[in-house]
Amino acid sequence: MRAEKQNTATRRRQIALAAMGIIARQGLKELNLSAVAREVGLVPSALYRHFKGKEEILQATLTLIRELILENLRIVTRESPSPLEQLRLLMRRHLTMIQEFQAIPRIVFSDEISVPEAGGKKAVYKIIRGLLGQVSLLVARGQQMGQVKPDLDPDTVSVIYLGFIQPPAILWYLSQGNFNIDRHMKKAWPVFEEAVKL
Amino acid sequence: MRAEKQNTATRRRQIALAAMGIIARQGLKELNLSAVAREVGLVPSALYRHFKGKEEILQATLTLIRELILENLRIVTRESPSPLEQLRLLMRRHLTMIQEFQAIPRIVFSDEISVPEAGGKKAVYKIIRGLLGQVSLLVARGQQMGQVKPDLDPDTVSVIYLGFIQPPAILWYLSQGNFNIDRHMKKAWPVFEEAVKL
DNA sequence: TATTATAGTGAATAGTGATTCACAATTCAC
DNA sequence: GTGAATTGTGAATCACTATTCACTATAATA
Numbered sequence: 001m002r003a004e005k006q007n008t009a010t011r012r013r014q015i016a017l018a019a020m021g022i023i024a025r026q027g028l029k030e031l032n033l034s035a036v037a038r039e040v041g042l043v044p045s046a047l048y049r050h051f052k053g054k055e056e057i058l059q060a061t062l063t064l065i066r067e068l069i070l071e072n073l074r075i076v077t078r079e080s081p082s083p084l085e086q087l088r089l090l091m092r093r094h095l096t097m098i099q100e101f102q103a104i105p106r107i108v109f110s111d112e113i114s115v116p117e118a119g120g121k122k123a124v125y126k127i128i129r130g131l132l133g134q135v136s137l138l139v140a141r142g143q144q145m146g147q148v149k150p151d152l153d154p155d156t157v158s159v160i161y162l163g164f165i166q167p168p169a170i171l172w173y174l175s176q177g178n179f180n181i182d183r184h185m186k187k188a189w190p191v192f193e194e195a196v197k198l
Numbered sequence: 199m200r201a202e203k204q205n206t207a208t209r210r211r212q213i214a215l216a217a218m219g220i221i222a223r224q225g226l227k228e229l230n231l232s233a234v235a236r237e238v239g240l241v242p243s244a245l246y247r248h249f250k251g252k253e254e255i256l257q258a259t260l261t262l263i264r265e266l267i268l269e270n271l272r273i274v275t276r277e278s279p280s281p282l283e284q285l286r287l288l289m290r291r292h293l294t295m296i297q298e299f300q301a302i303p304r305i306v307f308s309d310e311i312s313v314p315e316a317g318g319k320k321a322v323y324k325i326i327r328g329l330l331g332q333v334s335l336l337v338a339r340g341q342q343m344g345q346v347k348p349d350l351d352p353d354t355v356s357v358i359y360l361g362f363i364q365p366p367a368i369l370w371y372l373s374q375g376n377f378n379i380d381r382h383m384k385k386a387w388p389v390f391e392e393a394v395k396l
Numbered sequence: 397t398a399t400t401a402t403a404g405t406g407a408a409t410a411g412t413g414a415t416t417c418a419c420a421a422t423t424c425a426c
Numbered sequence: 427g428t429g430a431a432t433t434g435t436g437a438a439t440c441a442c443t444a445t446t447c448a449c450t451a452t453a454a455t456a
Contacts, residue, residue: 005403005452027309032443045445046404054444109307109368111225125372156385159369163361170307170364171357174323187354195393203422203433230413243415244434252414402453409446416439423432 003041011050014040016060023061023103028110058107059123065104066127068097073134083142084197087135088189091165095181098169105173132158139196148196157196164192201239209248212238214258221259221301226308256305257321263302264325266295271332281340282395285333286387289363293379296367303371330356337394346394355394362390 006014018039022031033054037044051057076089098104108124135158142148148157168188171179204212216237220229231252235242249255274287296302306322333356340346346355366386369377 002404002451029309034443043405048445049403105307106309109303111227111304125369128369128372152389153385156382156389159365159382160362160386160389162365164358165361166364166368167357167360171323171326174326184354184357187351188358191350191354191358191393195389200421200434232413241435243436246415247433405450421434
């Protein structure tokens with residue numbers, strides 16, 4: 001039977017989400033257009049009505065990820081006025097996001113998106129740089145407010161901060177959910193605070 | 199012309215190394231048996247004399263990586279008697295290793311090796327767990343020697359330690375060598391020491 | 397309502413790449 | 427040196443998958 005007609009905007013979103021789901025569940029290698037189309041309830045050739053090709057679909061998932069990250073940033077700055085607290089909240093949000101979208105680490109570290117021209121590896125780098133930049137700003141603000149040691153370099157701290165998020169996420173995903181992120185963070189976060197708090 | 203006959207042991211090593219080289223230079227997607235065979239100076243079908251198939255070649259690269267990591271551990275315990283110093287040396291070794299074998303992050307995060315049965319994801323997890331276990335031991339030893347804060351949980355510290363290594367490595371590789379690891383580490387390492395040193 | 401742009405379909409194409417196999421050369425054991 | 431085991435070769439196969447295209451149904455618009 002024939003799929004109900006939908007406008008390109010919603011289809012694009014559906015397709016990108018379907019791709020992320022498949023990557024999360026089966027991995028990038030198993031990501032083929034048939035599977036994506038099936039998940040959306042379309043026929044492979046229909047995807048070409050909405051995307052130029054597979055490559056562009058991958059790009060779309062990247063865009064989705066960037067939006068999720070930016071969304072997280074916006075939310076935490078609204079939830080608390082304290083930079084340090086914002087960082088803690090952001091950490092929590094990131095970890096739940098990665099647990100929900102297991103596709104993220106796979107996409108970030110894949111080389112399938114590494115087309116030199118349009119971006120690929122560079123695009124991923126830009127996203128992470130953007131996140132690091134925002135964290136830097138939070139750290140600097142923390143210094144202005146007397147919460148954070150003034151002798152620390154905000155950029156360095158931002159990378160260290162990333163280091164408190166990444167390994168737990170990766171261990172969790174490699175262990176297929178066995179690594180206990182919450183328990184780890186309960187012990188690890190105080191170490192971070194201790195290291196940066198004035 | 200015909201390639202000189204070599205025994206399987208050396209061929210296996212050559213093939214695994216060739217695979218790693220290609221992954222480092224072109225990525226996992228570009229890793230096909232023709233390319234591997236060409237690099238070794240063989241014909242694709244010849245690879246089947248030494249490996250059961252592509253999957254097994256990937257596994258072999260994993261084994262190679264594990265050996266490199268264990269080698270690093272052995273060396274640093276020989277180079278210094280101080281656990282904290284050993285950790286610093288190990289960090290340096292790891293970063294240079296990753297710079298030399300860019301294939302490592304790609305292999306570790308790929309899903310091509312994720313065969314539920316023989317290991318795959320589990321195999322990678324085991325390697326990292328092994329590394330973390332060793333680091334834990336170093337931390338515990340540091341506590342016994344009065345170098346490290348006794349209230350810290352060694353396992354937690356080992357994950358934090360990993361967090362000081364991973365992000366720089368990843369940023370370096372995503373930025374195609376632009377991110378300055380040494381400069382970052384010069385600032386970041388004191389933060390780690392400060393956090394764990396008694 | 398008639399026309400047109402938009403979205404969906406199924407079949408065909410075409411390239412790629414892993415794997416198999418019968419055969420040839422080389423090395424090893426005896 | 428002779429036969430067996432090992433390693434290398436090239437052609438053939440086989441599956442998979444991205445992409446194209448002519449055609450059809452549906453929604454939008456005038």
